[in-house]
Amino acid sequence: MEESSYQTMLSRSQSVQKGVKIGIPLAIGYVPVALTYGVLAQQAGLSIIELTLMSVFVFAGASQFMAVNMIVAGISAVEIIIATFVLNLRHFVLSLSLMNEFRNHIPLKSRAALTLGLTDESFAVSALNKEEREEKHGVLFFTALYLVGYLSWIGGSVAGGVLGEVIPHQLSQSMGVALYALFIGLLVPAVKKEMKFAIIAIIAMLLNGVLDQFVSEGWAIVSSIVLGSFFGIFILKDEAS
Amino acid sequence: MIIVIIIGMALVTMIPRIVPAFLVNKFVFHSWVNRWLQAIPYAALGALIFPGILTVKGEDPKIGLLGGLVAIILSYIGLNVVFVVMGAIAAVYFLTM
Numbered sequence: 001m002e003e004s005s006y007q008t009m010l011s012r013s014q015s016v017q018k019g020v021k022i023g024i025p026l027a028i029g030y031v032p033v034a035l036t037y038g039v040l041a042q043q044a045g046l047s048i049i050e051l052t053l054m055s056v057f058v059f060a061g062a063s064q065f066m067a068v069n070m071i072v073a074g075i076s077a078v079e080i081i082i083a084t085f086v087l088n089l090r091h092f093v094l095s096l097s098l099m100n101e102f103r104n105h106i107p108l109k110s111r112a113a114l115t116l117g118l119t120d121e122s123f124a125v126s127a128l129n130k131e132e133r134e135e136k137h138g139v140l141f142f143t144a145l146y147l148v149g150y151l152s153w154i155g156g157s158v159a160g161g162v163l164g165e166v167i168p169h170q171l172s173q174s175m176g177v178a179l180y181a182l183f184i185g186l187l188v189p190a191v192k193k194e195m196k197f198a199i200i201a202i203i204a205m206l207l208n209g210v211l212d213q214f215v216s217e218g219w220a221i222v223s224s225i226v227l228g229s230f231f232g233i234f235i236l237k238d239e240a241s
Numbered sequence: 242m243i244i245v246i247i248i249g250m251a252l253v254t255m256i257p258r259i260v261p262a263f264l265v266n267k268f269v270f271h272s273w274v275n276r277w278l279q280a281i282p283y284a285a286l287g288a289l290i291f292p293g294i295l296t297v298k299g300e301d302p303k304i305g306l307l308g309g310l311v312a313i314i315l316s317y318i319g320l321n322v323v324f325v326v327m328g329a330i331a332a333v334y335f336l337t338m
Contacts, residue, residue, distance in 0.1 A: 024323055025322040025323045025325075025326050028323065028326050028327070029326060046243060050243045050244070050247065053244075053247050054247050054250070057247055057248070057250075057251035058247065058250045058251050058254050059254070060254050063250065063254065064250075067246060067250060071243070071246070077242065077245050077246045077249060078249075080246050080249075080250070081246065081249035081250055081253055082253075084249075084250045084253050084254060085253035085254075085257075088253065088254045088257060088258075089257055090285070091254065091257045091258045092257035092258070092260065092261065093281060093285075094281065094285060095257065095258050095259070095260075095261040095262070096261040096264065096265070096278060096281075097278040097279070097281035097282060098261075099261040099262050099264070099265045100261075100265050100270065100275065100278045101278075101279075102265075103265040103266070108262065108263070108266060111262045112259055112262035112263065114262075115258045115259045115261065115262050116255060116258060116259065118258045120285065120289050123282070123285065124282060124285065124286055124289070127281075127282035127285075128282060170334065170337055170338070171334065173297070173298060173333070173337060174330050174331075174333040174334035174337060175330050176297045176298075176333075177294075177297045177305060177308040177309070177312075177329045177330060177332075177333045178326050178329065178330055180289075180290055180293065180294045180297070180305070180308070180309055180312070180329070181308065181309070181311075181312040181325055181326045181328075181329035181330070182322060182325075182326055183286050183289050183290050184290060184309060184312040184313055184316055184325065184329075185312060185315075185316045185322035185325035185326060186286060186322065187283070187286045187287075187290070187316075188312075188313055188316035188317055189316065189319075190283065192317070197283040198283075200280050200283040200284050200287065201283045201284065201286055201287030201290075202287060203284070203287070204283070204284035204285070204286075204287030204288040205287040205288065205290065205291035205292075207288070208287070208288040208291060208292060209291055209292045212292055220288075221288050221289070224284065224287075224288040225281060225284045225285050225288050226284075227284075228280075228283075228284030228287060228288065229277055229278075229280035229281040229283070229284035229285075230277060230280075231280065232276050232277055232279060232280020232281075232283070232284070233273045233276045233277050233280070236276045236279055236280055237276075238272050238275065238276065239275070239279060
């Protein structure tokens with residue numbers, strides 16, 4: 001159990017601070033996207049309250065953009081909800097992976113609550129900082145991390161809806177690369193430690209590149225994650241836990 | 242009407258998120274399932290990066306690729322994720338000037 005020598009015994013406030021710090025790149029990635037969502041939703045005819053409620057209760061960027069487009073196109077509520085389900089189905093797989101890591105460390109009620117803040121980005125950040133689950137106040141670390149993401153998403157949505165296009169177009173377009181850079185910034189250090197992770201990631205990229213041509217984005221992403229990670233069964237070693 | 246859409250979207254998004262928290266209490270997974278689940282973050286990162294990164298600037302896929310390349314380099318030399326993100330934003334900003 002050499003790997004479990006991690007425990008550094010952070011105090012409550014240190015755990016919260018660390019969670020906030022690790023959450024900052026998440027917020028930098030979310031805010032421009034949330035601002036854009038706010039602007040588009042407002043232009044689509046949603047009231048500030050409606051567009052804010054959608055961020056509060058749905059909290060899933062891609063599906064919120066999709067819904068706004070579908071509302072503008074006059075598509076029925078049932079179709080919008082089904083499309084959202086398909087697009088967000090990947091959260092099931094992501095959550096299953098994370099909850100399997102948390103099962104022996106974070107109590108059921110806390111981890112169930114945390115899943116409500118699960119997005120592609122918060123999942124990626126927490127999966128690659130999973131050692132924190134072994135901290136005495138690991139729950140506080142993850143709660144702080146998730147809240148930074150959640151509040152920046154809501155704040156950005158409201159600001160976009162109220163203020164309109166506050167960021168010049170060229171800058172907001174440039175900021176569109178932020179979430180991809182966040183994913184790269186998480187993947188590269190992991191790959192430096194273990195090349196096998198690169199193989200899994202590249203397989204999933206190729207699968208998604210191909211599937212994207214044939215099926216909707218939601219199905220393409222969830223199938224490439226499930227199939228790509230399947231290769232992990234053959235190339236990863238069992239982790240002592 | 243919008244409220245109905247929001248409630249429906251919230252439910253179909255929340256259920257897949259929360260169910261696994263309870264599932265892992267009910268089942269003990271075989272070791273191959275554990276290895277599969279351990280690989281998911283890396284597969285997810287791959288699928289989330291590509292081909293989406295090509296769409297950073299609508300009609301010009303190389304802008305996103307170059308931004309991604311800058312992120313790879315900054316991350317490879319060991320910079321904190323915050324600087325990786327800001328460096329990539331700066332790169333795309335200058336490339337599209």
